[in-house]
Amino acid sequence: MISRIDLRGQRPDRRALTAALPRPELDVAGAAEQVAPLMEQVRLHGAAVLRDLAERFDGVRPEHLRVPPEALERALDGLDPRVRAALEESIRRAHAVHAAQVPSPTSVDLAPGAQVRQRWIPVRRVGLYVPGGLAVYPSSVVMNVVPAQAAGVASLAVSSPPRAEHGGLPHPTILAACALLGVDEVYAVGGAQAIAMLAHGAVGDTPGEQLCEAVDVITGPGNQYVTAAKRLVRGLVGIDSEAGPTEIAVLADASADPLHVAVDLISQAEHGPTSASVLVTDSSVLAGAVEELLPRLVAATRHRDRVATALAGPQSAVVLVDDLDQGLEVVNAYGAEHLEIQTADASAVAERVTSAGAIFVGPFSPVSLGDYMAGSNHVLPTGGCAHFSSGLGVHSFLRPVQVIEYAREALGELADRIDALAQDEDLPAHGEAVRARFTAGG
Numbered sequence: 001m002i003s004r005i006d007l008r009g010q011r012p013d014r015r016a017l018t019a020a021l022p023r024p025e026l027d028v029a030g031a032a033e034q035v036a037p038l039m040e041q042v043r044l045h046g047a048a049v050l051r052d053l054a055e056r057f058d059g060v061r062p063e064h065l066r067v068p069p070e071a072l073e074r075a076l077d078g079l080d081p082r083v084r085a086a087l088e089e090s091i092r093r094a095h096a097v098h099a100a101q102v103p104s105p106t107s108v109d110l111a112p113g114a115q116v117r118q119r120w121i122p123v124r125r126v127g128l129y130v131p132g133g134l135a136v137y138p139s140s141v142v143m144n145v146v147p148a149q150a151a152g153v154a155s156l157a158v159s160s161p162p163r164a165e166h167g168g169l170p171h172p173t174i175l176a177a178c179a180l181l182g183v184d185e186v187y188a189v190g191g192a193q194a195i196a197m198l199a200h201g202a203v204g205d206t207p208g209e210q211l212c213e214a215v216d217v218i219t220g221p222g223n224q225y226v227t228a229a230k231r232l233v234r235g236l237v238g239i240d241s242e243a244g245p246t247e248i249a250v251l252a253d254a255s256a257d258p259l260h261v262a263v264d265l266i267s268q269a270e271h272g273p274t275s276a277s278v279l280v281t282d283s284s285v286l287a288g289a290v291e292e293l294l295p296r297l298v299a300a301t302r303h304r305d306r307v308a309t310a311l312a313g314p315q316s317a318v319v320l321v322d323d324l325d326q327g328l329e330v331v332n333a334y335g336a337e338h339l340e341i342q343t344a345d346a347s348a349v350a351e352r353v354t355s356a357g358a359i360f361v362g363p364f365s366p367v368s369l370g371d372y373m374a375g376s377n378h379v380l381p382t383g384g385c386a387h388f389s390s391g392l393g394v395h396s397f398l399r400p401v402q403v404i405e406y407a408r409e410a411l412g413e414l415a416d417r418i419d420a421l422a423q424d425e426d427l428p429a430h431g432e433a434v435r436a437r438f439t440a441g442g
Contacts, residue, residue, distance in 0.1 A: 075173070095150060262297055
């Protein structure tokens with residue numbers, strides 16, 4: 001059901017180790033070639049093309065591309081009370097964590113009259129993508145909207161695929177989550193076409209009408225076509241990351257409960273057939289126990305077919321290592337989206353991790369907690385991008401801007417030194433721009 005990679009007795013270098021680890025087989029570049037023409041049509045023709053693409057890819061031609069306010073209210077009124085209570089608690093916890101992330105402004109006085117300040121300014125407008133597909137993700141509404149609101153973003157637009165079974169609107173739970181968060185600009189647009197609409201803006205159905213104003217930053221997970229679309233518009237707008245299929249890696253030793261490990265691997269495989277589930281352990285006994293449990297547990301879960309496909313795919317494996325030190329080398333080379341530490345002294349081990357989207361410490365911090373209720377964010381880097389990028393947070397929607405304010409005397413003290421560097425770089429006008437302030441009439 002799940003393959004083994006045995007690294008015991010080996011110490012490959014970082015490049016060879018990374019190549020030996022399991023990864024999904026994705027062709028984002030190929031997907032980009034497919035979606036580029038569609039995105040250009042959205043840019044040129046807006047609403048008409050968005051309806052055509054919804055009919056083609058989602059099986060429904062939406063009457064309303066922008067969700068009417070009454071549909072948002074209706075969805076919230078009809079929300080299951082248990083789900084509403086869970087969403088409200090998720091929002092409360094996420095807001096507490098993300099509000100604490102807001103950085104303070106700084107001010108440095110370098111000399112009398114010489115000051116450099118740094119302000120944090122929110123982007124003007126953001127587009128937040130919430131996927132549809134095999135599951136419904138109201139939690140992704142929370143994870144995208146809360147940090148943007150905590151950052152002080154004034155204008156937010158959410159886009160999610162239209163559903164034929166819901167009259168061409170996004171799933172009601174998605175709409176209800178938007179209503180709970182006070183987001184009233186919601187679009188029934190999915191896939192790469194949603195990214196194009198958010199990045200370029202879109203004209204409406206009548207001449208001169210604007211359906212959607214272009215945004216400055218786009219965030220949110222999606223399939224490889226959404227990822228490809230975000231790659232194509234990066235530079236025109238900011239993006240959070242090129243998020244691929246979800247990943248879990250579990251670093252475990254003989255002290256771990258094999259049932260905990262097995263159910264956590266299954267929980268992420270449930271997302272879809274390309275999801276990655278990886279166990280890294282120095283205990284062959286634990287590995288064998290997990291492998292023995294998986295068939296029975298998979299057979300009993302609702303989405304057994306997609307789980308079985310994900311566990312059997314090239315992106316999932318049990319990786320055997322000599323010891324915990326080698327295990328840490330492996331997980332740091334892998335750079336998992338979600339990394340669980342199920343070892344003795346798990347907190348200390350977690351401090352040695354250098355590459356992960358989020359780290360879940362100990363037997364009672366499963367990834368499922370982070371997906372919904374921990375207060376952390378579940379929009380995280382995948383595919384090894386944790387080596388150089390981080391999960392979604394308040395910082396994703398803020399720009400640090402430096403403010404420089406010097407008095408005449410403070411500039412005068414530096415004039416000769418500025419001129420020396422300007423002459424050395426053969427940019428004499430730079431020096432002259434300073435000296436002009438101290439000549440007659442300056």
